[in-house]
Amino acid sequence: MPTTNHTAAPAGTPARLGASIRQFRDQHPHWFLLLGLMLAALLLMDFTTWLVLTLSGAAMGAMLFLMASGMTLTFGLMNVLNLAHGAFISLGAFAGATTLLFWLNDQAAASSLWLNLAGVLPALLFAVLVAAAIGLMFEWLVIRPVYGDHLKQILVTVGGSIILMQLIEVVWGPNEIPVPRPEAFSGAVVVAGIALEKYRLWAVALGVLVYALMTWVIERTRIGILIRAGVEDREMVEVHGYRVRLLFLGVFIAGSALAGLGGAMWAMYQELITAHMGDELMISVVVIIILGGLGSVKGCFFGAILVGLINLYVGFLEPRLAAVATVGLMVAVLMWRPQGLIPVIRV
Amino acid sequence: MLSNLLSGDLPRSRRLTAALLAILLALAFGPFLFPGVRAFSMMGMICVFIILVASYDLMLGYTHIVSFAHTMFFGIGAYGVAMAVGTWGNSFGSVLLGMAGALLLTIVLALLLGLLSLRVKAIFFALVTLAVAFAFLSLVTQLYPVTGGEDGMRVRVPRELGPAFRPLEQSLWGFSLPDFCSALVSGSATAWDDALFQVRINGRTLMYYVAFGTALLVFLFLLRVVNSPFGKVLQAIRENEFRAQALGYNTVLYRTSVVILSACLACLAGVLFALINRYVNPENTLAFELMVFILLMCVMGGMGTLYGAVVGASLFLLAQNYLQDLLKLLVTQLPPDSGLANLVGPERWLLWFGLLFVLSVYFFPAGVVGQLRRWSARRQQNNPVVEVVAKPGSQTLSS
Amino acid sequence: MSGASGNPRAALTLSGIHANIDQYHILEGVDLVVPAGELTVLLGRNGAGKSTTLRTIMGLTTIKAGRVRFGDHDITGWPTPRIARAGIAFVPEHMGVFGQLTVRENLVLAAINGPMDEDRLAWLLDLFPPLKKFWDRPAGNLSGGQKQMLAIGRAVIEPRQLLLIDEPTKGLAPAIINDLADALEQLKAEKVSILLVEQNFNFSRRLGQSVAVMNDGRVVHTGSMAELATDDALQHRLLGLGLGAHQ
Numbered sequence: 001m002p003t004t005n006h007t008a009a010p011a012g013t014p015a016r017l018g019a020s021i022r023q024f025r026d027q028h029p030h031w032f033l034l035l036g037l038m039l040a041a042l043l044l045m046d047f048t049t050w051l052v053l054t055l056s057g058a059a060m061g062a063m064l065f066l067m068a069s070g071m072t073l074t075f076g077l078m079n080v081l082n083l084a085h086g087a088f089i090s091l092g093a094f095a096g097a098t099t100l101l102f103w104l105n106d107q108a109a110a111s112s113l114w115l116n117l118a119g120v121l122p123a124l125l126f127a128v129l130v131a132a133a134i135g136l137m138f139e140w141l142v143i144r145p146v147y148g149d150h151l152k153q154i155l156v157t158v159g160g161s162i163i164l165m166q167l168i169e170v171v172w173g174p175n176e177i178p179v180p181r182p183e184a185f186s187g188a189v190v191v192a193g194i195a196l197e198k199y200r201l202w203a204v205a206l207g208v209l210v211y212a213l214m215t216w217v218i219e220r221t222r223i224g225i226l227i228r229a230g231v232e233d234r235e236m237v238e239v240h241g242y243r244v245r246l247l248f249l250g251v252f253i254a255g256s257a258l259a260g261l262g263g264a265m266w267a268m269y270q271e272l273i274t275a276h277m278g279d280e281l282m283i284s285v286v287v288i289i290i291l292g293g294l295g296s297v298k299g300c301f302f303g304a305i306l307v308g309l310i311n312l313y314v315g316f317l318e319p320r321l322a323a324v325a326t327v328g329l330m331v332a333v334l335m336w337r338p339q340g341l342i343p344v345i346r347v
Numbered sequence: 348m349l350s351n352l353l354s355g356d357l358p359r360s361r362r363l364t365a366a367l368l369a370i371l372l373a374l375a376f377g378p379f380l381f382p383g384v385r386a387f388s389m390m391g392m393i394c395v396f397i398i399l400v401a402s403y404d405l406m407l408g409y410t411h412i413v414s415f416a417h418t419m420f421f422g423i424g425a426y427g428v429a430m431a432v433g434t435w436g437n438s439f440g441s442v443l444l445g446m447a448g449a450l451l452l453t454i455v456l457a458l459l460l461g462l463l464s465l466r467v468k469a470i471f472f473a474l475v476t477l478a479v480a481f482a483f484l485s486l487v488t489q490l491y492p493v494t495g496g497e498d499g500m501r502v503r504v505p506r507e508l509g510p511a512f513r514p515l516e517q518s519l520w521g522f523s524l525p526d527f528c529s530a531l532v533s534g535s536a537t538a539w540d541d542a543l544f545q546v547r548i549n550g551r552t553l554m555y556y557v558a559f560g561t562a563l564l565v566f567l568f569l570l571r572v573v574n575s576p577f578g579k580v581l582q583a584i585r586e587n588e589f590r591a592q593a594l595g596y597n598t599v600l601y602r603t604s605v606v607i608l609s610a611c612l613a614c615l616a617g618v619l620f621a622l623i624n625r626y627v628n629p630e631n632t633l634a635f636e637l638m639v640f641i642l643l644m645c646v647m648g649g650m651g652t653l654y655g656a657v658v659g660a661s662l663f664l665l666a667q668n669y670l671q672d673l674l675k676l677l678v679t680q681l682p683p684d685s686g687l688a689n690l691v692g693p694e695r696w697l698l699w700f701g702l703l704f705v706l707s708v709y710f711f712p713a714g715v716v717g718q719l720r721r722w723s724a725r726r727q728q729n730n731p732v733v734e735v736v737a738k739p740g741s742q743t744l745s746s
Numbered sequence: 747m748s749g750a751s752g753n754p755r756a757a758l759t760l761s762g763i764h765a766n767i768d769q770y771h772i773l774e775g776v777d778l779v780v781p782a783g784e785l786t787v788l789l790g791r792n793g794a795g796k797s798t799t800l801r802t803i804m805g806l807t808t809i810k811a812g813r814v815r816f817g818d819h820d821i822t823g824w825p826t827p828r829i830a831r832a833g834i835a836f837v838p839e840h841m842g843v844f845g846q847l848t849v850r851e852n853l854v855l856a857a858i859n860g861p862m863d864e865d866r867l868a869w870l871l872d873l874f875p876p877l878k879k880f881w882d883r884p885a886g887n888l889s890g891g892q893k894q895m896l897a898i899g900r901a902v903i904e905p906r907q908l909l910l911i912d913e914p915t916k917g918l919a920p921a922i923i924n925d926l927a928d929a930l931e932q933l934k935a936e937k938v939s940i941l942l943v944e945q946n947f948n949f950s951r952r953l954g955q956s957v958a959v960m961n962d963g964r965v966v967h968t969g970s971m972a973e974l975a976t977d978d979a980l981q982h983r984l985l986g987l988g989l990g991a992h993q
Contacts, residue, residue, distance in 0.1 A: 152708055152712070170690055226855065236838075239830055331475075
């Protein structure tokens with residue numbers, strides 16, 4: 001991430017510095033918060049620890065971004081609140097783990113990067129496919145009948161989440177499943193005497209890649225124009241001859257697929273999966289989409305990184321308060337900006 | 348007089364009246380009708396959950412506020428008592444002190460949540476409460492020295508409410524309905540005698556009746572609330588918040604008071620739970636799953652009817668306790684280890700309940716109570732009854 | 747009630763349309779013919795059902811009874827996107843400009859058959875110069891009149907057979923209203939059929955060829971604008987009924 005630095009701004013007097021910080025805060029609240037958090041953490045620990053934690057936090061954030069982006073888009077575009085999103089995270093994790101454990105175990109257990117990739121990539125792909133396919137059915141059976149009614153959406157998606165998680169237990173059993181991480185993705189690389197975990201670097205790279213891709217689609221393509229227009233005024237998009245339903249179905253499937261991808265990544269990160277892992281991650285996902293502003297991909301990305309970082313920083317300083325700090329961050333941001341960091345939806 | 352007691356809000360369906368009477372009688376004479384520890388503890392849970400679900404209905408059904416923090420307040424009540432008796436000994440004084448402290452914390456937190464909800468859109472509220480409740484759960488789980496962490500805490504109840512306390516010298520006679528029925532079915536000539544059993548009144552029986560009495564009073568109180576002018580304003584807010592505002596009602600004040608009232612009642616339910624269950628841990632008071640169960644009970648019973656809370660809590664807890672037996676029976680009829688046997692295994696009862704829940708939201712959005720009322724209204728067509736069932740399609744949330 | 751006489755072809759025919767919004771019955775049997783290649787003005791007081799008529803044609807309300815014919819198609823009950831693709835463009839009263847999108851993106855979105863035609867775009871930007879000026883700015887920053895230009899521009903970025911325009915002059919300054927009228931004159935010259943809802947009688951008198959007046963969810967008068975503009979008695983009767991507030 002390029003650090004556009006506010007401290008480097010020309011500061012003639014403290015008053016002018018204060019003013020420019022304030023201006024920066026109001027114009028780029030996401031950068032302000034991110035840099036502020038990183039700076040605050042740097043004051044509380046030594047540099048090496050800080051760097052390792054920052055990388056880990058960014059990695060966690062990148063995976064959380066994959067999981068959360070789909071939910072924020074479905075809400076933004078169609079005003080649909082899908083509380084079963086966590087179930088798709090679990091689905092992806094189990095689908096990916098199945099591929100690694102049973103179908104491509106040889107590749108996964110090998111010690112060459114290329115063989116490992118030949119195991120990991122199909123695993124991620126399979127996770128994406130499974131989540132997308134179930135997403136298609138889920139939209140059809142569960143969400144379509146309750147369009148435009150938030151209360152019913154909350155109810156049926158909570159019910160749908162129970163059903164999906166139970167079905168996962170039917171297929172894969174109720175027990176935790178260990179997921180071995182292929183060798184090429186384990187261990188660390190040492191840069192200037194600091195050990196950085198490889199898998200985390202991969203996760204950050206994938207997260208940034210997906211973010212860049214999504215940004216490109218949304219900013220530069222016709223589909224992106226339609227999505228942004230649909231977020232703003234669904235009816236007018238239909239008036240111009242586009243079937244918003246299909247567009248939404250596409251976005252929902254893509255969102256589910258991303259959740260599946262995030263879940264599979266998370267499975268290899270944690271090396272242990274349970275059917276309910278999606279429920280636990282849903283909390284972070286919810287915090288992220290509120291933090292970022294419902295419907296905003298950019299806000300979602302920054303929200304995810306913020307949640308990842310605060311989890312790791314606070315987890316290092318006082319492990320018991322990590323979850324509280326995450327939710328505290330959300331509450332604080334809501335007090336400051338009720339619509340989230342980068343609001344998209346107007347009331 | 349009865350109508351007055353029920354604040355004029357009658358069940359309005361003969362079948363519903365019968366069901367409610369059956370539940371009332373079963374709970375009132377429960378210890379004398381159903382022998383066995385399992386039935387006894389289930390009835391206690393029904394009483395606790397009637398309070399919990401009815402207070403949730405006040406928010407969900409009557410005001411369309413979706414909160415996922417109801418279990419947090421339940422947990423505060425339960426842990427409040429557990430920690431108080433743990434610290435100050437098992438006297439009524441410490442129970443009261445613990446309850447007072449829990450209520451205080453509840454009011455503060457509910458007020459903060461209510462104030463926070465002013466800053467955000469209605470739909471945010473559900474998500475914010477979800478996150479806050481989770482943070483609370485994680486805090487309770489992590490603070491091992493204070494809360495016992497995952498292990499939870501035993502609650503040493505006052506002696507008068509424990510099993511060792513015997514208010515009566517001799518035991519009383521009970522009449523076991525399950526035994527009587529099975530004896531009738533098997534054609535036993537001595538069915539009446541077989542069904543008699545001895546009931547020893549102890550502190551736990553007393554505690555059960557405290558819970559039962561509280562549930563009854565809270566229920567009647569809530570009926571009064573929703574049928575008061577205050578309750579009418581809530582329903583106006585539910586139907587159209589903007590219009591209610593335009594009529595000059597401070598909707599923010601109303602919504603916040605509902606959140607606080609409902610939270611306090613949940614806290615009270617938590618106090619009763621701790622005393623009746625005598626063991627609290629994060630799983631039985633704070634887990635997200637429990638929150639989902641409350642939602643299920645409220646919706647399937649019938650949102651916005653209050654009676655739905657009674658029916659929903661009773662049906663759900665019956666299912667939770669006995670549906671598994673039924674599934675176990677079913678699974679013995681199937682080839683072992685087949686996919687089908689996996690699907691209907693007793694541990695899969697939640698799958699079927701989830702399915703039932705989703706279907707009921709689609710096809711019976713007014714829940715059991717709403718459906719019964721609709722049928723009875725249809726039957727009395729020449730004497731039309733105004734339909735006051737919650738309109739589930741309302742869009743208050745999206746504003 | 748048949749449409750204006752002397753038109754061989756009707757662009758759009760409504761017969762006996764009943765439509766509801768929520769539980770309110772808004773249209774109670776609307777019969778209306780929009781002659782091909784003409785500008786028809788739909789007059790009537792607030793709440794007469796003019797906007798609902800346009801929305802109903804566009805498939806945005808549910809038709810309880812009656813038929814809508816557009817050219818050779820019976821479009822009754824078609825979904826909105828299909829109606830749009832059949833060749834009807836709609837500019838609602840609130841204009842429906844996408845404020846987060848730039849002017850360019852608004853037009854790209856409106857050009858449903860692929861990239862915009864260069865010549866037509868040039869013609870359009872000539873018609874509405876501000877659109878060129880604010881080409882890459884978010885449309886939300888435009889003024890009311892500029893938004894209206896963009897809204898109409900979107901409707902005509904590709905040729906359409908029928909334009910439905912709901913109160914384009916609402917809340918605009920007189921100078922801008924004049925510009926709009928000039929632009930609509932140009933579109934008229936293109937022989938596009940236009941159905942225009944308008945409360946501003948001077949504006950509609952200038953543009954309208956045929957006219958229909960609505961009251962209480964029905965069309966109560968149809969005829970030529972020339973006839974209405976010259977017949978004081980008729981005007982008085984209809985104005986007393988429909989346009990009193992604007993005189």
